[in-house]
Amino acid sequence: IGLNLPNMLYILIIGGALNAVFVPQLVRSMHRDRDGGTAYASRLLTLILSGVLALTVLTELFTPQLVDLFGLKGVNRQLGIDLGRMFMPQIFFLGLFVVLGQILNAKGRFGPMMWTPVLTNVVVIASTGAYWYLNHNKDLTPSTIPASDVRLLGLGVTLGIAVQALALLPYLRAAGIRLTLRFDWRGAGLGKAITLAKWTLLFVLVNQIGLAVVMRYASDVGNAGYEHWGVAAYNNAYMIWGLPQALITVSVITALLPRMSRAAVDNDLASVREDISYGLRVTGVAIVPAAFAFLALGPQIAVVLFQHGGVNIDNAHIIGYMLSAFGLGLIPFSAQFLMLRGFYAFEDTKSPFTINIWISAANVALSSIVFYSLRGSDKERWAVVAMCFVYGVAYCIGLAITAQKLKRKLHGLDGRRITQTYVRLIAASAVAGAAAFIVALYVNRMVGQSWLGSTIALAAGGTILASLFLVCSRLMRVEEVEQLLGSVRAKLGR
Numbered sequence: 001i002g003l004n005l006p007n008m009l010y011i012l013i014i015g016g017a018l019n020a021v022f023v024p025q026l027v028r029s030m031h032r033d034r035d036g037g038t039a040y041a042s043r044l045l046t047l048i049l050s051g052v053l054a055l056t057v058l059t060e061l062f063t064p065q066l067v068d069l070f071g072l073k074g075v076n077r078q079l080g081i082d083l084g085r086m087f088m089p090q091i092f093f094l095g096l097f098v099v100l101g102q103i104l105n106a107k108g109r110f111g112p113m114m115w116t117p118v119l120t121n122v123v124v125i126a127s128t129g130a131y132w133y134l135n136h137n138k139d140l141t142p143s144t145i146p147a148s149d150v151r152l153l154g155l156g157v158t159l160g161i162a163v164q165a166l167a168l169l170p171y172l173r174a175a176g177i178r179l180t181l182r183f184d185w186r187g188a189g190l191g192k193a194i195t196l197a198k199w200t201l202l203f204v205l206v207n208q209i210g211l212a213v214v215m216r217y218a219s220d221v222g223n224a225g226y227e228h229w230g231v232a233a234y235n236n237a238y239m240i241w242g243l244p245q246a247l248i249t250v251s252v253i254t255a256l257l258p259r260m261s262r263a264a265v266d267n268d269l270a271s272v273r274e275d276i277s278y279g280l281r282v283t284g285v286a287i288v289p290a291a292f293a294f295l296a297l298g299p300q301i302a303v304v305l306f307q308h309g310g311v312n313i314d315n316a317h318i319i320g321y322m323l324s325a326f327g328l329g330l331i332p333f334s335a336q337f338l339m340l341r342g343f344y345a346f347e348d349t350k351s352p353f354t355i356n357i358w359i360s361a362a363n364v365a366l367s368s369i370v371f372y373s374l375r376g377s378d379k380e381r382w383a384v385v386a387m388c389f390v391y392g393v394a395y396c397i398g399l400a401i402t403a404q405k406l407k408r409k410l411h412g413l414d415g416r417r418i419t420q421t422y423v424r425l426i427a428a429s430a431v432a433g434a435a436a437f438i439v440a441l442y443v444n445r446m447v448g449q450s451w452l453g454s455t456i457a458l459a460a461g462g463t464i465l466a467s468l469f470l471v472c473s474r475l476m477r478v479e480e481v482e483q484l485l486g487s488v489r490a491k492l493g494r
Helices: 004-020 022-032 038-061 063-068 074-087 090-106 111-115 117-135 147-166 169-174 190-223 231-241 243-265 269-306 313-345 350-374 380-410 415-447 451-475 479-493
Strands: none
Touching (some): 038 063, 063 074, 074 147, 090 147, 111 243, 117 147, 190 350, 231 243, 231 380, 243 269, 243 313, 269 415, 313 350, 313 380, 350 380, 451 479
């Protein structure tokens, strides 16, 4: 709870605004201002740091009340408060990291923001490794953990976030960006950025409301005697399901958004359309087969990743069923995420908010139907699995609405080319996924239902899926796959 609190508060209050709004604003200031946008970036940095500093101070003061929202009692409550107070400064450093990274992105410097999170992992691994070294022979409980070890864990994680943010400063100097604290905000154009951020805040709030409803249903399932079918399993499945989106789609759109924003400044609709088409087709080469991999190999993936400690193979399979149910929803989820950046490039943050209302409403409505239809029956435990599936259905609805709105805004989309690519990718992935499912099932039956058996089954099924996908894609002449293979061959040749 203590670790999640600062991340939840940061994302809810300011994180979405920083990621979606300020790159287009920075690109416009670099385009129009005589100083290349340096003064605007300095004012924006000062404004954001002032906001996150105030938020950090408030959360430090009210950490006990925030922890109480999660219903912790006794020593667990006190441990949550102690760790929470050490974690809350992360809000400030997360804000610093994102705004510095977005300034670099607007300048076309994408590498630093991509690799510096590795520093966080190094510091956190070092601090947790030191904790393990000091305590691996002790049988500690929340009431017996020494205060010094609590500080080692708490401050170690926060130090990792701080190092990640501060590591960007040398890159700013190398890019010729000289930032200073500037409090002359009035008349500097920041009011527009704040107005745009307002709609993004509401966007995130609607998301959190929808998530809270689904989490409540999942919690009720867990409390109804199906402990391992509840919130923890849902969250674990969602975390793994979102990895391709975080690694691939976010990386591609990070590079495309500044370019799209520059085209939007010039009202070059054709270039924005081409960038969106390119982004959808390139990410689809990885996202579509990943979605079918989750569908076909969800249980094996979950066993390999989660069967350890208190999670036995049956409990890991539950996570796998949810991962499989999420599976195909990754396709509309990723595509809709990318297409929304077409609105952000034109400083339109209201349209994504209105679209998200439809998505959250559909998710809540469908999840409610599923939950109350199965509640009290002998199939109640499957309600959370079904809610994982309807999450993807809600995003299909959202994708349809997004496509229509964006088509009107851009006076058309590269619809025929995009549709043709995705039909071929889905056909190739479906054939490969079906073969992978059969192979993995056969291997599991031959080797046994164990961690080793699931590992072998996953390796065999994954190899079949990847190989057949490439073969089928080439037979169907999927241009983007050919380009990817050509790029790989060129690099290997060099």
